[in-house]
Amino acid sequence: MQNWRRRSLLLFVVGLCGAVGQAADDEQVAAGKQLFLREWKANDPLSPNGDGLGPMHNDTSCVACHKMGGIGGAGPIDKNVDVLALKPPETSSEAAQLNRNVASLHAGFFGPSGLQSNIILHRLSTEPRYSALRSIFLGEDIVSLWDDPRKYLVAMRDSPVNEHLVNGVRFQHVQRNSSAMFGNGLLDRVKAATMRGIAKEQQRVGRVSGRPAPLGQRLDRVGRFGWRGQTKSLRDFVTGACAAELGLHSRADSQLTDPFDPAPRSDRFHDLDEAQVQALVAFCASLPAPIQVIPADPVEAAEVKRGEQLFSQVMCGECHRRNIGPAKNAYTDLLLHDMGQQMSDPVGPELPASFYQSIPAEILTKRPSRVSYYGRSITFRTTVIDNAKARARIQRAT
Ligand code: HEC
Ligand code: HEC
Known part of the structure; x- marks a missing residue:
């Protein structure tokens, strides 16, 4: 790609950046926000029936990892x-x-x-x-x-x-790498039928071949969250994150095994009760989706327009679809794509190891200096260029 083309594409993608303040801050969302920001401790007083933080944990709060571009954003590489x-x-x-x-x-x-x-x-x-x-x-x-x-x-x-x-x-x-959650409440409501419809359309057109992330044997269930689309709903991801990242056990998900005390815990002890789980889910779902911001400067605005055209010409939009179900400006198809050997690793659903979910717009847009997936790209600019190069490699190979 020529340099000016790269620049237009970049400006278009960066130009999508922006946030809407969502007024609806009801009590539950506010309580969820407190839980999201909370620095958890072992035997935390907020977990009267459990052991609070840990024993196994990756950090002490949700926001420690989800903070770039605002509360609920993605995480820097040192939080991978x-x-x-x-x-x-x-x-x-x-x-x-x-x-x-x-x-x-x-x-x-x-x-x-x-x-x-x-x-x-x-x-x-x-x-x-x-x-x-x-x-x-x-x-x-x-x-x-x-x-x-x-x-x-x-x-x-x-x-x-x-x-x-x-x-x-x-x-x-x-x-x-920790993902951004902006707009996740809308992605949660995308129907499985919509995702299957997009996969069928891609198959018919034959340029890219996404598929819904399978969740075990149940064909009616598809994944929407996680890099490998490994989780069906926002609620499931949140209870999983509580258990896995902070060691906060809930009725839905057990905290992970402590290698020094591997006996399973009694199911009667929960670090989070149902009201706390619901508040946390409500807060995560309330994080507003990004909006596109066209620069006021006419030269830059024209550049963004050109980038937008390039974005569809070079097929970025085949996977990063602008709208999906109720999620507008989402720039994802929520489907898994084969990202090639370089991106392959052994962890994920029962698919060849190189399938990744095409990530939503919040990730494309919210983080000017975001690094991708493992943290391969150092800046947002290199992410776009790496991605364009990877696409070119895949197109040449097929
Ligand atoms: C140590 C860092 C870390 C902490 C702490 C953490 N997360 Fe995450 N989070 C991640 C990573 C890494 C991913 C991507 C995981 C994947 O896709 O396999 C993620 C993904 C998510 C997603 C899915 C986003 C998407 O669109 O796919 C949600 C929702 C989420 N986290 C919620 C939470 C909540 C709620 C908490 C606090 C209970 C939390 N996280 C604490 C690292 C963290
Ligand atoms: C075949 C589907 C597909 C196409 C076509 C595609 N992408 Fe992606 N893109 C993905 C997937 C899957 C990911 C997530 C895995 C990764 O990080 O590479 C991704 C990630 C990204 C990211 C990373 C953002 C971040 O925060 O980590 C950017 C930026 C991006 N794509 C831009 C583009 C651009 C620009 C184009 C066109 C040149 C493009 N993509 C074409 C599937 C695609």
């Missing part, structure tokens, strides 16, 4: 979440070793339904012995890079899937 996947054994002796050793390494790999193929490798625990265990999995190299996000970014850019051999078991370490 670490995921460990078990590498399938190649030989029978590796398989035997895996079964023997994996449980003793981290009890989280054994869930109620048996061996889990991947787990979150938490950043923190209320148990002081945990940090030594964590560094065994990541290796000293990564842990020492952690203090310098730029160096870390460069390392992950070269090699986003890192393999580690621990006690004869092969792990793959990957990361997830």
Whole structure:
């Protein structure tokens, strides 16, 4: 692409940036906001029936990770979440070793339904012995890079899937960048039939081939949230985030296994009650969708217009669809797309490993210096250019 074309495209995408203040701040939303901003503690007084924060957690508040461009925004790379996947054994002796050793390494790999193929490798625990265990999995190299996000970014850019051999078991370490939630209340209401309709249309036109994220065996259920579209509804994502990121157990989702105390907790103890869960969901759903802002300067406005044309000419809009169901200016199709080998990693629904959800506009627009997915692109500009290059590679290959 020529330089001026890149510039127009960039200005168009950046030009979409903007926020609407939504007046409806009812009591529930306000209570949810307090929970979202709250710095949780172990044995927090807000969890009279539970143990509050942790034991396993990645941070101490929702807003610690979701803060760029405003409360509920995306997260910087140093808040990326670490995921460990078990590498399938190649030989029978590796398989035997895996079964023997994996449980003793981290009890989280054994869930109620048996061996889990991947787990979150938490950043923190209320148990002081945990940090030594964590560094065994990541290796000293990564842990020492952690203090310098730029160096870390460069390392992950070269090699986003890192393999580690621990006690004869092969792990793959990957990361997830925290997504923005702006407009998620509208995306939550997109019907499965709408998503299937878009997938069919894409199949007919034959330029891109998205598919709804499958959720287990139930064909009537499709995923809408998460990089891999792994979660059906906003409520499910919120209860999952409470449990996984902060160790806040609710009736819907259990906090994740503490490797130092793996016995499951009694179901009678909840860190969050139903009213707290509902408030948090109401707050997340209330975060306004972005709107397009056309610059006042006529030269820049014309540039945005040209970018908009390029956006559809070079097929960005095939995946980043402007409107989907009730979500206007969403710039997503909520479908999974094959992003190629470079983006492939072992964690996700039962699909080839390189399928990713085309992310919504809030992510495209809300964050001028956002980094993509693992944190590959350093600025918003490089994200757009990386993406255009990746698209060109895929088009050449097909
Ligand atoms: C340690 C960082 C971290 C913390 C703390 C955190 N999140 Fe997240 N959040 C993430 C990451 C990473 C993702 C993307 C996960 C994925 O797609 O696999 C995410 C995604 C989400 C999404 C889905 C967005 C989308 O459009 O797909 C919601 C909703 C969400 N988080 C809510 C919360 C809530 C509520 C809390 C507090 C209880 C919270 N998060 C705390 C890191 C965090
Ligand atoms: C085949 C579908 C598809 C097409 C076509 C496509 N994208 Fe994307 N795009 C995605 C997916 C999936 C992601 C999320 C995974 C990732 O980060 O790469 C994404 C991510 C992005 C991001 C990352 C934003 C962030 O915050 O991480 C930007 C910016 C972007 N696309 C812009 C573009 C532009 C500009 C074009 C046209 C040149 C384009 N996309 C074409 C599917 C597509």
